[in-house]
């Protein structure tokens with residue numbers, strides 16, 4: 001990890017940076033390792049998403065390039081998590097947990113009250129991540145990703161980092 005800061009518990013927390021179109025090669029590398037051929041975002045998709053209204057893309061840089069990235073869009077009280085991905089060697093170390101917390105705090109800071117996302121019903125790692133962050137299921141989109149591949153629509157309240165309510169509600173749903 002290129003940058004890190006100590007958090008309140010004294011453990012080393014990675015420092016997430018804002019990403020932009022200059023990070024496209026790294027973002028496409030994360031796509032290749034994170035998603036199947038039919039689900040990957042192309043360079044054009046990433047360019048369009050980075051330039052879209054209310055977008056914020058945060059990531060973590062390492063010695064060999066991008067380690068993680070996540071992008072949200074915020075429109076009034078609703079934020080949407082559009083993508084989150086961690087490079088395989090860095091998985092299981094709570095990098096996504098920290099990145100998602102940063103994105104949720106940033107969304108709240110921009111006026112959002114809730115975050116929404118779609119996730120494949122069979123994506124166990126992502127479901128564990130989102131459940132731990134307080135997301136609950138509000139709808140199912142049947143066959144959204146293809147025959148038999150349903151999407152779950154999840155929602156969580158978002159609060160600025162350090163707010164009393166947010167601090168009190170950290171932990172498992």
Ligand SMILES: CC(C)(COP(=O)(O)OP(=O)(O)OC[C@H]1O[C@@H](n2cnc3c(N)ncnc32)[C@H](O)[C@@H]1OP(=O)(O)O)[C@@H](O)C(=O)NCCC(=O)NCCS
Nearest residue numbers: 034084085086091092093094095096097124125126128129
């Ligand atoms: C989903 C993903 C972002 C998680 O990244 P990560 O940095 O490994 O996640 P974390 O280490 O923060 O783990 C979060 C929780 O998920 C659990 N988890 C991680 N990988 C898991 C797996 N393969 N199966 C089940 N649970 C898993 C962790 O144990 C942790 O729970 P815990 O804190 O209770 O132990 C990563 O697996 C990834 O990039 N996948 C491919 C892209 C993708 O599917 N993105 C989401 C849909 S857009």
